[in-house]
Amino acid sequence: MKITKKRLFDFCNENNDALNELQSQSDSTGFVLSTLIEQLKDLGVIDKLGDEPSDIEKVELTGSDLTAQIMIGQRYQAAFVSDKSEDDALKHKRTALIDNVYKNGINERFRAGLTGWIYAIPINNQGEPLTATDVGL
Structure with missing residues (x-):
């Protein structure tokens, strides 16, 4: 299932403190993104990522x-x-x-x-x- 921008933002808003803590512990954006993807999978927000885990990255935020x-x-x-x-x-x-x-x-x-x-x-x-x-x- 492809994640929608709204669902991703809802998840981020609900987990803002945890994401800030995670980001403060790492200088690597890739690490933060991969951890976020794993959390999304664990919570059932997304089922799996195909060969291109950049689907989340492709969301053009404005x-x-x-x-x-x-x-x-x-x-x-x-x-x-x-x-x-x-x-x-x-x-x-x-x-x-x-x-x-x-x-x-x-x-x-x-x-x-x-x-x-x-x-x-x-x-x-x-x-x-x-x-x-x-x-x-």
């Missing part, structure tokens, strides 16, 4: 999903934010420094100081939206 994934491995991320949509965040370029991602946020998913936002598009220090490739995902 927008708020990319911000949530980036925040698993770091403490802060600059982003364009909005409560309306990702398109609105890109259009108005309201900038915030994301410092937390809520696992079960209903009215807000990303925290920037004392303010919560539903959508957050990660940006670099020139204010350009980041891609998964830019951040090594």
Whole structure:
């Protein structure tokens, strides 16, 4: 069974603390990925991986999903934010420094100081939206 992006993110959000601990114990992204794949198999999220275990890696993360994934491995991320949509965040370029991602946020998913936002598009220090490739995902 091929894993969906939503299911992978649900798993990552549910296991955020464990993933952070695992990542802090290893400098090897490959090790972290292989351990994550094994955990997904153990939990029945995926049945097996074929000859190309890179199926998970091929998921092109964008927008708020990319911000949530980036925040698993770091403490802060600059982003364009909005409560309306990702398109609105890109259009108005309201900038915030994301410092937390809520696992079960209903009215807000990303925290920037004392303010919560539903959508957050990660940006670099020139204010350009980041891609998964830019951040090594």
